[in-house]
Amino acid sequence: MAAGGFKLKTLTILSFLLIWAVVAAAHVFYYAVAKREESLAETRRIAWREAEIPALRGKILDRNGVPAAWTELCHDFILERVPESPRRRETLRRRMARFFSAEVSWTAKMPLLLKNSLSPEEIVLYAREFRFFPEVRIVPVIRRVVTGPPEIRERIGKTARNNAGEIVGISGLERKYDMELSGRAGRVIVMLDRNGNWCNETLRITRRAENGKDITADFLLPAGTDASVERLENAEN
Amino acid sequence: MEPVRKNGRMHYVLYAAILLLSLLLLGAGRFREDLGNRRIRSMQTKAACREAVAELENGIAERYRQSWSELAGAEPELFLRACSAGMKAQ
Amino acid sequence: MRKIRFSIPLGGKSGRLLPFAALLILTVAGLLGCLSIYSARAFSEAPLVFAMKQLVWLGAGVAVFLAAGLVPFSWYRKAACWLFLLTLLSLFLVLFCGVEINGMHGWFRLTETLSIQPSEFGKVFFLLWLSVAATGSAAASFRKTLFLFGMSFLVILLLMLEPDFGGALVFFAAFLTVMAVSGASSRHLAAAVALLAVCGVIFIALNDYALLRILGYLDPEGGYGVDAWHIRQFQYTMAHGGWSGSAWGNALWSSAFLPLPHTDSLFASLVESTGFIGGMIVICGFCAMGAGFTAMSWKIREGAGRVFVFGVGAMYLVQALIHISVNSVLLPPTGVTLPLLSYGGSSLLSVMLACGMAFSAAKEE
Numbered sequence: 136m137a138a139g140g141f142k143l144k145t146l147t148i149l150s151f152l153l154i155w156a157v158v159a160a161a162h163v164f165y166y167a168v169a170k171r172e173e174s175l176a177e178t179r180r181i182a183w184r185e186a187e188i189p190a191l192r193g194k195i196l197d198r199n200g201v202p203a204a205w206t207e208l209c210h211d212f213i214l215e216r217v218p219e220s221p222r223r224r225e226t227l228r229r230r231m232a233r234f235f236s237a238e239v240s241w242t243a244k245m246p247l248l249l250k251n252s253l254s255p256e257e258i259v260l261y262a263r264e265f266r267f268f269p270e271v272r273i274v275p276v277i278r279r280v281v282t283g284p285p286e287i288r289e290r291i292g293k294t295a296r297n298n299a300g301e302i303v304g305i306s307g308l309e310r311k312y313d314m315e316l317s318g319r320a321g322r323v324i325v326m327l328d329r330n331g332n333w334c335n336e337t338l339r340i341t342r343r344a345e346n347g348k349d350i351t352a353d354f355l356l357p358a359g360t361d362a363s364v365e366r367l368e369n370a371e372n
Numbered sequence: 373m374e375p376v377r378k379n380g381r382m383h384y385v386l387y388a389a390i391l392l393l394s395l396l397l398l399g400a401g402r403f404r405e406d407l408g409n410r411r412i413r414s415m416q417t418k419a420a421c422r423e424a425v426a427e428l429e430n431g432i433a434e435r436y437r438q439s440w441s442e443l444a445g446a447e448p449e450l451f452l453r454a455c456s457a458g459m460k461a462q
Numbered sequence: 463m464r465k466i467r468f469s470i471p472l473g474g475k476s477g478r479l480l481p482f483a484a485l486l487i488l489t490v491a492g493l494l495g496c497l498s499i500y501s502a503r504a505f506s507e508a509p510l511v512f513a514m515k516q517l518v519w520l521g522a523g524v525a526v527f528l529a530a531g532l533v534p535f536s537w538y539r540k541a542a543c544w545l546f547l548l549t550l551l552s553l554f555l556v557l558f559c560g561v562e563i564n565g566m567h568g569w570f571r572l573t574e575t576l577s578i579q580p581s582e583f584g585k586v587f588f589l590l591w592l593s594v595a596a597t598g599s600a601a602a603s604f605r606k607t608l609f610l611f612g613m614s615f616l617v618i619l620l621l622m623l624e625p626d627f628g629g630a631l632v633f634f635a636a637f638l639t640v641m642a643v644s645g646a647s648s649r650h651l652a653a654a655v656a657l658l659a660v661c662g663v664i665f666i667a668l669n670d671y672a673l674l675r676i677l678g679y680l681d682p683e684g685g686y687g688v689d690a691w692h693i694r695q696f697q698y699t700m701a702h703g704g705w706s707g708s709a710w711g712n713a714l715w716s717s718a719f720l721p722l723p724h725t726d727s728l729f730a731s732l733v734e735s736t737g738f739i740g741g742m743i744v745i746c747g748f749c750a751m752g753a754g755f756t757a758m759s760w761k762i763r764e765g766a767g768r769v770f771v772f773g774v775g776a777m778y779l780v781q782a783l784i785h786i787s788v789n790s791v792l793l794p795p796t797g798v799t800l801p802l803l804s805y806g807g808s809s810l811l812s813v814m815l816a817c818g819m820a821f822s823a824a825k826e827e
Contacts, residue, residue: 141768148642148643149752156745159790166700167700174700182719185462188452210454254436255451258450258454259443273454328718336413
């Protein structure tokens with residue numbers, strides 16, 4: 136083929152490719168610049184979360200400073216929802232079989248408790264092993280522990296959660312000194328990745344949690360009394 | 373044989389291309405933070421998380437307290453996440 | 463004793479400097495690729511792993527470029543047929559002996575950490591064979607076009623079976639380019655395009671994964687699963703870039719949400735780091751590469767050499783444009799990497815090989 140013919144054909148093909156490049160560049164401009172604000176608002180909705188750091192309710196101590204009521208923080212491992220695809224269900228089932236002997240039923244009511252009162256080692260282990268499965272979560276559980284004979288427990292009183300999910304005293308000393316015993320929950324802002332894991336680089340503690348103050352009551356706990364646990368479920372696990 | 377002046381232009385085109393690519397490497401994006409600053413910020417975040425998690429140590433059962441203290445010190449973000457609840461969209 | 467020269471007959475100093483200037487550009491582009499790969503993985507658990515591996519491949523690629531440039535193009539011309547047969551054989555064997563990575567059965571696992579993708583080298587050898595066969599002694603005719611189309615169709619079919627739809631597109635673009643510049647009738651080419659379009663439609667209809675990709679592309683807000691979600695992530699990732707990007711190493715969204723940010727989605731991640739301006743520089747760079755190879759092909763008088771040189775520029779420009787188009791939501795996802803920049807040893811080495819061979823063709827003049 137003559138050089139002129141070859142040049143013309145190559146220029147034609149190159150021109151077509153350059154036009155394609157221009158169209159692609161226009162698309163890049165549209166998504167990177169023109170539609171930017173709308174997309175960023177959507178990403179904020181998808182990925183950014185504000186979470187609460189719990190505050191420990193103060194202790195109620197007897198005259199000698201022995202705790203009669205205190206707050207315990209423990210952790211449960213739960214299955215929040217069933218994975219959508221059968222392949223993912225199978226992958227999760229095989230992963231769970233490595234740690235739990237009982238077979239998980241996908242038709243059981245969710246959220247399903249897999250294990251309660253995790254040790255710190257288990258928290259680290261499950262957080263790592265299941266980091267690609269947002270269907271399972273480690274959740275904090277707040278328990279109010281009360282000790283002493285029945286008359287002292289009655290004096291101490293009971294607690295419950297209000298509509299905002301905060302622990303409030305509803306009777307006895309718990310109610311009387313509710314202001315002093317209540318702490319203030321902290322706040323943290325973080326971006327989640329597609330597996331629901333925290334992107335630690337984006338973590339910002341916007342308000343530090345303040346634990347409640349301890350109060351000293353005028354009763355005396357007899358020696359060798361048993362503690363009982365009143366479990367207060369977290370409102371928004 | 374090509375005239376010399378056309379070959380001279382080819383020279384400049386090539387070197388311009390090299391310069392352009394080098395500029396891209398150096399500053400097509402903005403260098404807002406170098407790696408050192410990011411490491412410092414990461415350490416500060418870790419320290420803040422460590423403090424937040426330490427506040428909750430009194431609520432941990434006695435038998436777990438020591439291991440909590442050690443592990444939470446090493447991975448405070450993980451433990452802060454385990455203790456957090458009520459995730460709301462921003 | 464014959465002196466080995468690595469220079470292009472442009473006359474004067476330019477001829478001697480051109481290959482080395484090109485090598486410098488390719489190396490700088492490769493380093494940019496390493497930086498982009500690091501940025502895409504900056505917030506992962508091992509951010510430097512892929513970038514360091516790519517750096518090693520870049521070093522090997524420089525050696526491949528120099529070695530390929532020193533081999534006379536006449537040797538490549540003689541070996542073209544064997545290299546094409548090797549391509550066919552490897553694409554056939556990979557379907558049975560290869561491993562599946564990212565849903566594609568297209569790699570030979572050599573060791574625990576080393577795999578080779580035969581289709582990447584296949585692009586170069588296929589282009590070489592096609593350039594030699596299309597510019598052979600026989601004049602362009604329907605029979606010749608039909609034969610070349612038949613062989614190309616066989617290669618494309620083997621790729622579709624992996625399935626590597628994106629790779630098949632690139633191979634088809636190479637076929638069209640070579641046939642167009644070597645004098646094939648435009649009617650014959652139009653018939654080839656129509657036939658492949660029909661095969662493409664049948665393939666999509668028979669393969670759920672391909673159909674979902676098309677549907678996800680047409681309706682990203684719909685519930686077409688992973689593919690629609692992937693397309694939305696391209697949009698969100700580029701939005702985080704804006705005009706000038708969030709800085710190298712700060713591609714947070716692509717690290718957290720974008721699938722395969724170091725390979726199939728590298729351009730979107732690069733736009734997040736460097737913004738629209740950085741993306742434009744990359745697009746212009748690839749266009750300049752295509753133009754450069756075109757200009758180089760004009761200096762070659764006749765034969766397979768000039769078709770091959772133009773073909774290299776056009777083929778990799780097409781591949782880059784497919785990748786950029788997918789990342790900018792102009793095309794549905796196809797799994798095509800960005801030449802020189804995306805992570806992948808086979809891809810990088812094959813591009814360097816192709817460039818070295820192109821300079822060998824230009825030197826032969």
